[in-house]
Amino acid sequence: MISVEEARARILEVLRPTPAEVVALAEAWNRVTAAPVVARLTQPPVDxxxxxxxxxxxxxxxxxxxxxxxxxxxxxxxxxxxxxxxxxxxxxxxxxxxxxxxxxxxxxxxxxxxxxxxxxxxxxxxxxxxRAGQDFAAGDAVIPAGRRITARDAGLAAAANHPWLPVHRRPRVAILATGDEIAMPGEPIPPGGIVSSNSHALASLVRAAGGAPMILPNARDDAAAIAAVADAVAGMDLLVTTGGASVGDHDLVIAALQSRGLTLNFWQIAMRPGKPLLFGQLGTTPVLGLPGNPVSALVCAILFLLPALMRLSGLPAAALPTTAAVLGSAVRANDRRADYLRASIACDAAGRLVATPFPVQDSAMLRRLANADALVLRPPHAPALEEGAEVSVIRLDSLGL
Amino acid sequence: MISVEEARARILEVLRPTPAEVVALAEAWNRVTAAPVVARLTQPPVDxxxxxxxxxxxxxxxxxxxxxxxxxxxxxxxxxxxxxxxxxxxxxxxxxxxxxxxxxxxxxxxxxxxxxxxxxxxxxxxxxxxRAGQDFAAGDAVIPAGRRITARDAGLAAAANHPWLPVHRRPRVAILATGDEIAMPGEPIPPGGIVSSNSHALASLVRAAGGAPMILPNARDDAAAIAAVADAVAGMDLLVTTGGASVGDHDLVIAALQSRGLTLNFWQIAMRPGKPLLFGQLGTTPVLGLPGNPVSALVCAILFLLPALMRLSGLPAAALPTTAAVLGSAVRANDRRADYLRASIACDAAGRLVATPFPVQDSAMLRRLANADALVLRPPHAPALEEGAEVSVIRLDSLGL
Structure with missing residues (x-):
C-alpha cells in the first residue's frame, strides 16, 4: 500500500494538459487559458x-x-x-x-x-x-496562461480586444461502472441488485471540474465485457472505472484490462474509505480505477480525480485546499490508513468553523455523504482527539461536488 | 437615493422562480431542484x-x-x-x-x-x-426542493432511481450594452471609442450563476435603437442594460424604454462604484440597468444581479456571504455612499485573512478588478480604520466571478 500523497504524485506525474482549441469569448467562461491574453490595444487609448x-x-x-x-x-x-x-x-x-x-x-x-x-x-x-494606458497598454499580458477564466477575466479579455481565446480542450473522461448487481436509474433492477449511482456522480464531478464526461454502458462482471471498453476509450484523456478493483473474488477489472495491454502503476492506497484504487495506462489512455462503494468512489474522486482533472485542464494541479476547523465531537485514534470523516460544518459564537463527524461513517451511506459539508482529514496513526481539537478539513459545500 | 439593502430587497420582491422543466439526470448537475427528490426504493433493499x-x-x-x-x-x-x-x-x-x-x-x-x-x-x-433502509427508505425526500444539485446529489438521485429530475428552467437573461463609443471585440472601433467589455463579463456572470445569457447587439445612444430592445426581450426572465442610466446628457435608456412602457421602481443607489442603478419592469420582463463603467457594472452585478439570478433559479436569494478579514492598510472615513473596495487577500502568520485595498480605486480599471480577490465592504459613514482593523469582505476568488 502507498500513501495518498504518493498516489496523487504518481498520477499527476503521468498526466499532461490537453492541447489548445480556440473558443469564442462568449464560450470562454470557466475554461483554462492555453496562452497569455496579450492586450491588443491601450486602455484608455487616449487621456x-x-x-x-x-x-x-x-x-x-x-x-x-x-x-x-x-x-x-x-x-x-x-x-x-x-x-x-x-x-x-x-x-x-x-x-x-x-x-x-x-x-x-x-x-x-x-x-x-x-x-x-x-x-x-x-x-x-x-x-x-x-491617462492613456492607465488600465493596460498594448502588449501587456493581462491574463496569464493556465488560469480559469472568470467573469471579470472575460470582460478584461473583451476590453483587450479578443473575440476568441485559445483554451485547453475540455478533458474527455470515459466513466465505466462494473458489476452484475447494478442497473441504470429507471431500468429493471436485477434480483438483489441496486441502482448504479457512481457513473452519474462521477460525470457530475467531471463537469464541476470543467471536463467532458462520457458515461459508458455498465459492464457486467465478465472479463470480455470489461475488456471491450479498451476499444471505446481511444482518444479519451482518462478512463475512470468503479468497482471490481478490490481483493474479492469478483475483481476482474485489472485482469480484464491487462488482457488488452493495461500497464499497472499501483492499486492499493493506505486510506479509508477507498483502499482499492488502481492507476495505470491502457494504450495512450490513463486509467483510474475507483472503489465500487459510492461513498468510497466519491471520496477517492475528490482526492485523486479532481487534481487529475486540474492537471489535464492546464491548471496547476494540487490537492483540494484544506481549512482549519475545530472538532464538534471527539474522534478515536486512527490506524495506518488515512481516514476522511464525513462531517457537518457550523460556525460557533467565536466565528470558528466547527466540524462534527457523523457518528456512522459507513461507506455505503450516500445520503449522509450528500449532506456532508466537509471531510475531516485523519492522517495515518493520528492520535485520538477531544472535542475542540484543531483539525484540517476539505470543504465540500461550495464546490458543486 | 436608496440603500443597497433596500434596492436588493425591492428587486427580490418582484422576481419569481422560473417554472420547472424535466432534464435527464446526466444534465442535472448544478441545476436547482423544482420539487423534492423522493426515493423510489429502499437502499439497501434488503440486509x-x-x-x-x-x-x-x-x-x-x-x-x-x-x-x-x-x-x-x-x-x-x-x-x-x-x-x-x-x-x-x-x-x-x-x-x-x-x-x-x-x-x-x-x-x-x-x-x-x-x-x-x-x-x-x-x-x-x-x-x-x-440493514435494509440504512441509507434511505422508499418515500424519503432525499433531496429538498430549491437545492443546487451537487455531484453527490446526482449520485443520490441515481441511487434513489430517478432517471429524470424536475428543475427550474435556467433564467434567461438578455444583456444590452448601450453607447456610441463602444464596439464588440474584433470589430472596428469608432474614433475615441473603446471595446465593449460589459456584455461578455455579464454574460459570463450569468453563466456562473447557472443562467442562460443572450447578448443583444450593442445599441447606439439613440432612443429608437434602445426602444427596439423591448421587442427582443419578450419571454426573457430579465433584461440587463449597461450605460445610459446616469445623470449625464446621454442618459437615454430610461426615456427610451419608458416610451415602450417601462415602469420605474428606482434608479439611484447610495453606493460606490455604481450610483446610477435602474430597476423596473418592461411588459412582463424585469429590467436591471447597470452603470456603463465596467468596474461599476460588475460590482453592481455581484451585489444585485447575482441575488436576482438566485431568486429566478429557485434558490433562497441573498446577498453573497461575507467573510471577516483584517485590513492590510488603513482606509479613510467613508461618506454617505456604501463603498466596495477592490482588494487582494493574503493569509498572515496567525492564519487570519488580510485584505489590502488597492491604492487606486478607479471604476475604469478592469485589470485591477480582474486581479482582485475580494471586495472590502465600507458601509455609509463608516469611520477611518487603521491597518489591522477588522472588516467584512466578499470573496471573489472562488466563485467563477
Missing amino acids: VSAMDGYALRAADGAAGAVLAVIGAAPAGHPFDGVVGPGQAVRLFTGSAVPAGADAILLQEDAARDGDSVRVNESVTLGRHIR | VSAMDGYALRAADGAAGAVLAVIGAAPAGHPFDGVVGPGQAVRLFTGSAVPAGADAILLQEDAARDGDSVRVNESVTLGRHIR
Missing part, C-alpha cells in the same frame, strides 16, 4: 475624462471664471479642435480630453449659461483625467 | 453484507468452529436457500444476507478448505450487516 463636465486649461479654472463653450465631445465623438485660453469643451465620462485642455471642471461645479460656463469650484491640474 | 466473507448464524461463529459452505451469493446473485446450523454461505460486499444468517465472518478471519470454512476470529451478531 479621457473620468467624469461628466468640461475640459479646460487649468490656468483658466479658478472659481468665478467664465469660459466660452466652443464644442462638445460625447463619448465616441471626440472634439477635433484645440481648447484655447478662456475656452471650454463639454464632455462626459469616457470622452477624450481635447488638445490644449489639462483639467476637468465637474458638471456639478459648473453653471452653464448658453454658450458660456461659469466655474463655481476651482479645478486641479490633471484631476479627473484618466 | 446486505458490508464486507467480503461468509454469512452464518452467530451462534455457530465461535473461533475454531468449522462450517459447511453450502453456496455463494455474489452481489446481484442472491442465495435462495436458508442458512441452517453449522452452515455458511460465501458472500461479498453488497451481497444480500441469506435467510437464516445473522452474522458475517470476514474473509480475513476465515480459512477456506474445499467445501468447509474454519472460523479464526469469533463473529458478532449483526456486525458488518447493513
Whole structure:
C-alpha cells in the first residue's frame, strides 16, 4: 500500500494538459487559458475624462471664471479642435480630453449659461483625467496562461480586444461502472441488485471540474465485457472505472484490462474509505480505477480525480485546499490508513468553523455523504482527539461536488 | 437615493422562480431542484453484507468452529436457500444476507478448505450487516426542493432511481450594452471609442450563476435603437442594460424604454462604484440597468444581479456571504455612499485573512478588478480604520466571478 500523497504524485506525474482549441469569448467562461491574453490595444487609448463636465486649461479654472463653450465631445465623438485660453469643451465620462485642455471642471461645479460656463469650484491640474494606458497598454499580458477564466477575466479579455481565446480542450473522461448487481436509474433492477449511482456522480464531478464526461454502458462482471471498453476509450484523456478493483473474488477489472495491454502503476492506497484504487495506462489512455462503494468512489474522486482533472485542464494541479476547523465531537485514534470523516460544518459564537463527524461513517451511506459539508482529514496513526481539537478539513459545500 | 439593502430587497420582491422543466439526470448537475427528490426504493433493499466473507448464524461463529459452505451469493446473485446450523454461505460486499444468517465472518478471519470454512476470529451478531433502509427508505425526500444539485446529489438521485429530475428552467437573461463609443471585440472601433467589455463579463456572470445569457447587439445612444430592445426581450426572465442610466446628457435608456412602457421602481443607489442603478419592469420582463463603467457594472452585478439570478433559479436569494478579514492598510472615513473596495487577500502568520485595498480605486480599471480577490465592504459613514482593523469582505476568488 502507498500513501495518498504518493498516489496523487504518481498520477499527476503521468498526466499532461490537453492541447489548445480556440473558443469564442462568449464560450470562454470557466475554461483554462492555453496562452497569455496579450492586450491588443491601450486602455484608455487616449487621456479621457473620468467624469461628466468640461475640459479646460487649468490656468483658466479658478472659481468665478467664465469660459466660452466652443464644442462638445460625447463619448465616441471626440472634439477635433484645440481648447484655447478662456475656452471650454463639454464632455462626459469616457470622452477624450481635447488638445490644449489639462483639467476637468465637474458638471456639478459648473453653471452653464448658453454658450458660456461659469466655474463655481476651482479645478486641479490633471484631476479627473484618466491617462492613456492607465488600465493596460498594448502588449501587456493581462491574463496569464493556465488560469480559469472568470467573469471579470472575460470582460478584461473583451476590453483587450479578443473575440476568441485559445483554451485547453475540455478533458474527455470515459466513466465505466462494473458489476452484475447494478442497473441504470429507471431500468429493471436485477434480483438483489441496486441502482448504479457512481457513473452519474462521477460525470457530475467531471463537469464541476470543467471536463467532458462520457458515461459508458455498465459492464457486467465478465472479463470480455470489461475488456471491450479498451476499444471505446481511444482518444479519451482518462478512463475512470468503479468497482471490481478490490481483493474479492469478483475483481476482474485489472485482469480484464491487462488482457488488452493495461500497464499497472499501483492499486492499493493506505486510506479509508477507498483502499482499492488502481492507476495505470491502457494504450495512450490513463486509467483510474475507483472503489465500487459510492461513498468510497466519491471520496477517492475528490482526492485523486479532481487534481487529475486540474492537471489535464492546464491548471496547476494540487490537492483540494484544506481549512482549519475545530472538532464538534471527539474522534478515536486512527490506524495506518488515512481516514476522511464525513462531517457537518457550523460556525460557533467565536466565528470558528466547527466540524462534527457523523457518528456512522459507513461507506455505503450516500445520503449522509450528500449532506456532508466537509471531510475531516485523519492522517495515518493520528492520535485520538477531544472535542475542540484543531483539525484540517476539505470543504465540500461550495464546490458543486 | 436608496440603500443597497433596500434596492436588493425591492428587486427580490418582484422576481419569481422560473417554472420547472424535466432534464435527464446526466444534465442535472448544478441545476436547482423544482420539487423534492423522493426515493423510489429502499437502499439497501434488503440486509446486505458490508464486507467480503461468509454469512452464518452467530451462534455457530465461535473461533475454531468449522462450517459447511453450502453456496455463494455474489452481489446481484442472491442465495435462495436458508442458512441452517453449522452452515455458511460465501458472500461479498453488497451481497444480500441469506435467510437464516445473522452474522458475517470476514474473509480475513476465515480459512477456506474445499467445501468447509474454519472460523479464526469469533463473529458478532449483526456486525458488518447493513440493514435494509440504512441509507434511505422508499418515500424519503432525499433531496429538498430549491437545492443546487451537487455531484453527490446526482449520485443520490441515481441511487434513489430517478432517471429524470424536475428543475427550474435556467433564467434567461438578455444583456444590452448601450453607447456610441463602444464596439464588440474584433470589430472596428469608432474614433475615441473603446471595446465593449460589459456584455461578455455579464454574460459570463450569468453563466456562473447557472443562467442562460443572450447578448443583444450593442445599441447606439439613440432612443429608437434602445426602444427596439423591448421587442427582443419578450419571454426573457430579465433584461440587463449597461450605460445610459446616469445623470449625464446621454442618459437615454430610461426615456427610451419608458416610451415602450417601462415602469420605474428606482434608479439611484447610495453606493460606490455604481450610483446610477435602474430597476423596473418592461411588459412582463424585469429590467436591471447597470452603470456603463465596467468596474461599476460588475460590482453592481455581484451585489444585485447575482441575488436576482438566485431568486429566478429557485434558490433562497441573498446577498453573497461575507467573510471577516483584517485590513492590510488603513482606509479613510467613508461618506454617505456604501463603498466596495477592490482588494487582494493574503493569509498572515496567525492564519487570519488580510485584505489590502488597492491604492487606486478607479471604476475604469478592469485589470485591477480582474486581479482582485475580494471586495472590502465600507458601509455609509463608516469611520477611518487603521491597518489591522477588522472588516467584512466578499470573496471573489472562488466563485467563477
